[in-house]
Amino acid sequence: MQRIMKYPPLVTLLFMLMIYLMTLLIPFLNVGSLFWDGLSGVVLCASVLVILSSGWRFKKAKTTVDPTTPEKTTRLVTSGVYRYSRNPMYLGLLGFLIVEILLLGNLFGLALLPLYMMTMNKRFIKPEETALESLFGQSFIDYKQKVRRWL
Numbered sequence: 001m002q003r004i005m006k007y008p009p010l011v012t013l014l015f016m017l018m019i020y021l022m023t024l025l026i027p028f029l030n031v032g033s034l035f036w037d038g039l040s041g042v043v044l045c046a047s048v049l050v051i052l053s054s055g056w057r058f059k060k061a062k063t064t065v066d067p068t069t070p071e072k073t074t075r076l077v078t079s080g081v082y083r084y085s086r087n088p089m090y091l092g093l094l095g096f097l098i099v100e101i102l103l104l105g106n107l108f109g110l111a112l113l114p115l116y117m118m119t120m121n122k123r124f125i126k127p128e129e130t131a132l133e134s135l136f137g138q139s140f141i142d143y144k145q146k147v148r149r150w151l
Contacts (some may be wrong), residue, residue, distance in 0.1 A: 008067055008124055012093040015116050016100050023106040032105035040102035047095025053081050054088040056109050065089075067124050070131035078143050086129075086147050094150075117150065125149065 005011060058065040061075040066137065081088040097116060099111035132140045 011082040017123045023104045026108050030105045040099045043095050044099045047092040050088045051092035070128040076136045085151050086149050
């Protein structure tokens with residue numbers, strides 16, 4: 001389990017599995033409709049675009065995208081989607097959970113979203129921000145004051 005908790009996409013898959021199991025175990029809360037399916041398509045497209053755009057910004061800046069080694073960051077990325085969210089990749093992963101909830105139609109899955117965000121904050125975001133503040137000092141502090149963590 002410790003190995004899974006080292007990588008954000010694996011943590012996201014673990015939460016996706018929990019949402020799926022909730023749908024099987026608590027089927028009376030399932031509410032499917034074409035509207036939810038259509039909305040899930042929009043959220044999926046937005047999530048993929050946000051993640052790809054974020055990764056491209058890191059590649060363009062020639063810095064690491066690996067959340068397990070934030071101390072290897074060589075540049076502070078603040079342009080593109082990073083003008084609106086300090087953590088757009090995590091925001092995109094959250095979008096995947098929302099897509100699954102909409103597609104499965106089990107509203108009880110919404111209860112896991114705050115837990116997911118708290119997990120990502122504690123396990124990944126806070127250590128990353130500590131490393132970035134150590135590396136970039138006042139530049140990161142100023143950025144942190146201007147841009148929200150999630151959205």
